[in-house]
Amino acid sequence: MGSIPPDNVNAAARQMEHGNTPKELDAGALFVLKSRGSWLHCGYHLTTSIVAPALLSLPFALSLTGWFAGVLCLIVAALVTFYSYNLLSLVLEHHAQLGQRQLRFRDMARDILGHGWGRFFVGPIQFGLCYGAVIACILLGGQSLKAIYLLSSPKGTMQLYQFVSIFGVLMLVLAQIPSFHSLRHINLVSLVLCLAYSACATSGSIYIGYSKNAPTKDYSINGSAQNRVFGSFNAISIIATTFGNGIVPEIQATIAPPVKGKMFKGLCVCYAVVVSTFFSVAISGYWAFGNQARGTVLANFMIDEKSLLPTWVLLMTNVFTLLQVVAVTLAYLQPTNEVLERKFADAKIDQFAIRNVVPRLVFRSLSVVIATTIAAMFPFFGDINAVIGAFGCIPLDFVLPMVFYNVTFKPSKHGLMFWANTLIATIFSALGVLGAISSIRQIGLDAKTYHLFANL
Numbered sequence: 001m002g003s004i005p006p007d008n009v010n011a012a013a014r015q016m017e018h019g020n021t022p023k024e025l026d027a028g029a030l031f032v033l034k035s036r037g038s039w040l041h042c043g044y045h046l047t048t049s050i051v052a053p054a055l056l057s058l059p060f061a062l063s064l065t066g067w068f069a070g071v072l073c074l075i076v077a078a079l080v081t082f083y084s085y086n087l088l089s090l091v092l093e094h095h096a097q098l099g100q101r102q103l104r105f106r107d108m109a110r111d112i113l114g115h116g117w118g119r120f121f122v123g124p125i126q127f128g129l130c131y132g133a134v135i136a137c138i139l140l141g142g143q144s145l146k147a148i149y150l151l152s153s154p155k156g157t158m159q160l161y162q163f164v165s166i167f168g169v170l171m172l173v174l175a176q177i178p179s180f181h182s183l184r185h186i187n188l189v190s191l192v193l194c195l196a197y198s199a200c201a202t203s204g205s206i207y208i209g210y211s212k213n214a215p216t217k218d219y220s221i222n223g224s225a226q227n228r229v230f231g232s233f234n235a236i237s238i239i240a241t242t243f244g245n246g247i248v249p250e251i252q253a254t255i256a257p258p259v260k261g262k263m264f265k266g267l268c269v270c271y272a273v274v275v276s277t278f279f280s281v282a283i284s285g286y287w288a289f290g291n292q293a294r295g296t297v298l299a300n301f302m303i304d305e306k307s308l309l310p311t312w313v314l315l316m317t318n319v320f321t322l323l324q325v326v327a328v329t330l331a332y333l334q335p336t337n338e339v340l341e342r343k344f345a346d347a348k349i350d351q352f353a354i355r356n357v358v359p360r361l362v363f364r365s366l367s368v369v370i371a372t373t374i375a376a377m378f379p380f381f382g383d384i385n386a387v388i389g390a391f392g393c394i395p396l397d398f399v400l401p402m403v404f405y406n407v408t409f410k411p412s413k414h415g416l417m418f419w420a421n422t423l424i425a426t427i428f429s430a431l432g433v434l435g436a437i438s439s440i441r442q443i444g445l446d447a448k449t450y451h452l453f454a455n456l
Contacts, residue, residue, distance in 0.1 A: 028342030029103045031351045032334060033253040034181045039262035043269030044187035045180065045251045045331065046085075051194040051273050052328040053140055053321050054242045056201060058278060059285025059293040059300075061242075064228075064235035066221055067286070073236060074282060077243045080424060082271055084401035087421075088248045089263035091404045096259050103253035104338070105246070105396065112404050122400070129246045129392025130335045131371065136388065137329040138368075139375035141167035144322035147298070151315050154305060161376040161453045168372030171329055175364045178351065180334045181254050183327070190327035191273060197320035198277035200313060201297055202284045208301065208308045209288035215300075218290045233438035236431055237390040242278065244393025247335060336367050377452050380443075387439045394432035399425045 037045075062070035088108075095102050095111065102108050105126050110118030142164030149156055149163065177183060208214055221228050245251075255262050285297040294300050298317065301307060307314050344359040345351075402421035411417040 026342055027345035027347035027356075028338035028340075029253070030347050031341050031345060031356075032179050032338040033103050033250060034179045035253060036181050036256050037184060037254040039255065039265040040269070041181070041184040041187075042251060042255050042263060042266030044184055044191055045254065046245070046248075046266050046270035047194065047273050048183075048187040048190040048324075048327050049245050049247055049251065049331045050243065050270060051191075051198075051277055052137075052242075053197070053296075053325055054136075054238075055194075055198065055278050055281055056285075056296040056298060056321075057238055058242060058282035059205075059289060059297045060295050061235040061238040062282055062286040063289075063291045063293040064221065064231040067219060069232065070235070070286065071283070073239050074279060077239050078271070078274060078278070080428070081243045081245075081397055082267060084397055084424075085245065085248050085267055086264060087401040087405040089252060089267070091401075091408050092249060092252050092263070093260050094408060096257065101253075101257070101259075102249060104335075105249045108249055108404060109400070112407050122396070125392055125395055126246055126335060127339070129244075129388060129396065130332045131367075132388045132392065133246075133332040134329055134336070134368075135371045135375045137325050137332065138168055138171060138372050139164060139379055141171075141322060141325040141329070142375065142379075144318050144325060147318045148315060148322070150305070151307070151311055151318070159453070159455045160379055161455075164372060164376040164379070167325075168368060168375070170326065171333075171372070172365055172368045174326065174330055175333055175337070175368050176361060177330065178360075180250065180331075183330055183334075186327050186330065190324050193320050193324040193327075194277060195273065197317050197324065198281050200317035200320065202280040204301055204309050204313060204317065205281075205284040205288040205297060209284075211308065213303075213308055215289055215292050217287070218292070219286075220291060222291050230438045230441055233431070233434045234442055237387070237394075237435035237439050240390070240393045240398065240432075240435070241388050243274075244388075244397045246392060246396045247332070248397075250334060250338070333364075333367070337364060340364060340367065378450070379454050380446070380450060387436075387443070390432055390435035390439045394428055394435065398428035399432070 058074070061073075064070075065073060091108065091112070092102055095108075100111070102111060106118040106123040108118075109122035142160055145163040145167055146158070146160055149158060177186075209217075221231070223231060251266075252259060252263050255266075281297065285300070286293055289297070289300045292300070298314075298321070301309050301314055301317075340363045341360065344363055345356045346353075349355060402425040405411075406418060406421050411421075413419075
């Protein structure tokens with residue numbers, strides 16, 4: 001009787017770790033999406049991927065919609081995303097109980113809707129969303145570095161692209177962290193940081209709102225009727241981006257089996273942070289600055305290069321933001337890392353064998369270099385934010401979870417669940433199309449101000 005090669009034994013054990021029976025090896029799943037985490041780790045990952053510095057754009061979104069519509073959109077987005085992420089979790093748990101645990105969004109689309117949906121629709125959309133988020137985060141990291149630099153050297157001459165490059169070098173090193181599960185401690189720190197800079201942004205807005213230098217509070221919506229309509233759809237895209245995730249299956253893949261019930265606990269941790277940060281920043285920022293709210297509320301804390309807050313407060317806020325951007329960038333790099341690992345790594349040998357380490361180092365570094373170059377060349381974070389929301393977050397987070405649930409569980413067409421899911425998917429599909437048109441139109445209007453390597 002022949003012996004089983006050790007590498008095959010290890011590979012089979014790694015497959016069982018994910019809750020699957022041994023089958024064709026997949027280096028992306030085995031190495032990047034290791035299933036070793038708890039529900040608390042899941043909460044850290046979810047919080048980092050959702051409660052990101054994009055929330056500092058929420059006062060600007062409210063300035064495009066006004067008080068009632070803006071706050072209503074925030075409430076609806078919070079309720080719908082919490083509901084949709086739970087639906088995704090239930091579908092994933094169902095397939096795991098059947099012995100076929102799905103580890104990626106495109107796997108879900110392939111198994112539920114068909115091969116073409118995973119390969120040609122969900123896969124490209126998710127990759128574009130996540131890589132676009134990486135580009136936006138690297139840009140935001142550079143902007144935070146520049147803000148810190150100008151606070152310490154107001155007459156400094158360094159350009160934005162130089163700070164983007166510095167941040168990119170940092171990400172070049174951190175991108176080599178091997179797996180999503182390895183980020184759990186970083187993402188715990190990220191959770192604390194997002195609470196910290198949200199508290200700073202909220203208190204800063206309130207302080208300025210009551211100060212003698214407070215701007216005139218005008219809550220009317222600027223522009224013609226046409227511009228207001230398009231602006232409202234643009235605001236919906238921004239809010240969708242802020243609440244969006246796009247990597248829920250990959251996050252649930254990091255949970256050690258059995259997975260039942262763990263994702264719900266993680267989502268409760270995450271949304272406790274969401275409610276305490278999103279609404280406080282959005283409402284306080286819009287209250288303080290009204291229709292003068294800028295793309296990020298931190299920009300309103302400076303007028304003519306003069307800080308409206310004590311310098312140490314603004315410096316501290318930017319440092320907190322900068323540090324959390326690092327964690328967010330790492331989280332959204334994971335789908336890219338998984339694709340690269342699946343393509344170039346050999347799952348039959350050790351993850352840290354030279355055969356796997358060299359391509360990992362080369363291709364992860366190349367992906368960061370490309371993202372950094374794009375961020376430095378096209379530093380227009382606000383417009384990028386809206387486009388990402390329209391084309392990525394709305395389909396993945398507001399539409400597909402309802403479709404997956406209805407197809408998987410086939411609720412009765414005479415029941416509330418089926419029609420509620422269908423209605424949500426239909427409404428947000430329409431909003432996604434309108435948001436895409438609006439965000440592209442906004443890029444066209446702003447194009448005259450664009451130039452490569454702009455020092456914004």
